[in-house]
Amino acid sequence: MSTRMNIILLLAAALIVAAPLLLSLPGDYEGADDMAQAAIEETGYEPWFEPLWSPPSDEVESMFFALQAAGGAGLLGFVLGRVTARRGRKPDER
């Protein structure tokens, strides 16, 4: 795949995600998981088990989400970079 094609695909993906914000589409952008939870609660269902531990605040919760993403991104970059570097040093191996 050419670099140009990659850039086009990544831009398209970014645009799809950014579109609702750029266009200020209506909606409160609540999480679908939470909406489903609310729909279940409407049926009168009572959950029978509580999470063993919950982040004490939204800030702490977002820290864990950020850690998850950062760790993943770091490892992905490490692997791609490592393989690229190895090939770069020994081009005859290709």
Place this chain on the structure above:
Amino acid sequence: MHIMEGFLPVEHAVAWSLVSAPFVVAGARRLKRQLTDNPQARLTLGAVGAFAFVLSALKLPSVAGSSSHPTGVGLGAMAFGPQAMTVIGTIVLVFQALLLAHGGITTLGANVFSMAIVGPWLAWGTFMLGRRLGLGLAPAVFAGAFAANMGTYLVTSAQLALAFPEAEGGVTAAFAKFAGIFAVTQVPLAVAEALLTVVVIGALAARGLLNFRVEAKA
């Protein structure tokens, strides 16, 4: 696709755990064998596992006016194999259940089934079918990633519909309700994930990190 802690009746929670457990055990065995046979595969596994961690942490806005997250398991299923992704997906779900109170231990079986079993197998099946029908690598990868993402959320909708049928219209009406919440939000996000997956597969292929030969059929 996360069913929250305690939000499945006990019988459903137990049943889904029993359904999913053998897949996780079989996946772990297969993964161990793959890594022993081919130590190089560790790099590929690291890359696709990392991708699943990143994507499942990203909650993205959708044109439907709600937000949801991709799962990222499609890439690994196609690049490495669906069984390995059952293990990776389960690790992600346990992490989120314990540290984020997102999902849960009682609903782990159901969530593993949708995200870590059906998602990867759908990705792999759609991808293989596409290739057999003569699709190029990029379109087949796109179709596989899209199918995994949408399939996961449709399975969650079905699981909730079975547990919470409507008084009028039963399971079918409940499925329409939950799919209305999940699927509509998910369509644009599935397209975005699929586009990103195509780019990353290309990056892995260029570095010889795929477990199948792209040149053979491309």
